[in-house]
Amino acid sequence: MAGLIPQSFIDDLMNRIDIVEVIDGRVPLKKTGREYTACCPFHNEKTPSFTVSPTKQFYHCFGCGAHGTAIGFLMEYEHLSFPESVEELARLAGVPMEYEGPSPNEPVRRKKDESLYDLLAKVDQYYRQQLRQHPQSRRAVDYLKQRGVSGEIAAEFGLGFAPPGWDNLERQLGQSAEVREKLVSTGMLIKKDSGGSYDRFRDRIMFPIRDRRGRTIAFGGRILPDNQEKGDKPPAKYLNSPETPLFHKGQELYGLYEARQALRDITRLMVVEGYMDVVALAQYGIRYAVATLGTATTEEHLHKLFRLTPEIVFCFDGDRAGREAAWRALNNALPVMREGRQIRFMFLPDGEDPDSYVR
Secondary structure: OOOEOOHHHHHHHHHHOOHHHHHHOOOOOEEEOOEEEEOOOOOOOOOOOEEEEOOOOEEEEOOOOOEEOHHHHHHHHOOOOHHHHHHHHHHHHOOOOOOEOOOOOOHHHHHHHHHHHHHHHHHHHHHHHHHHHOOOHHHHHHHHHHOOOOHHHHHHOOOEEEOOOOOHHHHHHOOOHHHHHHHHHOOOEEEOOOOOEEEOOOOEEEEEEEOOOOOEEEEEEEEOHHHOOOOOOOOOOEEEOOOOOOOOOOOOOEOHHHHHHHOOOOOOEEEEOOHHHHHHHHHOOOOOEEEOOOOOOOHHHHHHHHOOOOEEEEOOOOOHHHHHHHHHHHHHHHHHOOOOOEEEEOOOOOOOOHHHHHO
């Protein structure tokens, strides 16, 4: 016997998987408003009454009353035991199984993760507040206006401002050693070798990265142009959160949550390179753009996208790096192609990117 499966592992797994992907791989779903529908697999019917909610991560049949989570669906649909269902979900998520004996500390990890989500929600609100109130935020606001971003789109994507300085966030939220440690574990603070810590994001426009439930799990920061060329070693134009307990960049896509909220039916999704590309395209009514987060498009990204749409368009910058990114995307896409799926490539003129070209 392998042993008990820790509740903390199950909770983490349920945060990683998407019930829509799990069920759609077995029962083809159709997007209807903000939910997905199908004819119920648990009783005979001609009119679909089986619904799946991506926000609640729950399924329910209004005909026969069947309902539950992804684990419950696998138990009913594939006649698996509870441990077998968890193991199947772990396989789909690419996560190694964990087993252990009974422990009174099993709920600890779940509570810890919940507290990290709560903390990042406070960080998100702080950056948004700074964009409205900080004395130097006008530089960020002027830049966004110059790029054609309206207040409505900025609010929808939750854009914010990390002020200049090494300890703004730490002074605002890190009053206790426990909170400072959590800020380090979420990538918001960096530990010094000599002791202490400092803010990772400084003098940048902030882009919250949200998971499928709309929870903030990480951030991207864009340096302001007037600070871009300073010093012998200029700071990176874009800075992303590191890998954390909540954020795995090979699994997440910037703008996917916003696209799912904006569109009733997703007929295609466009993969672009950067945060500003996604935001700028949304400004011009193109609401189906998403971006990878400092990494090449992975097979996991593609599986997630194809669960939502049959067509993916890759549109990278019109330069050598963009063409190389397109080639990598093609190589990663081929293994996941099957009947009914399409990939397309949109090549922009030299020197253009999706943001500049749409304008």
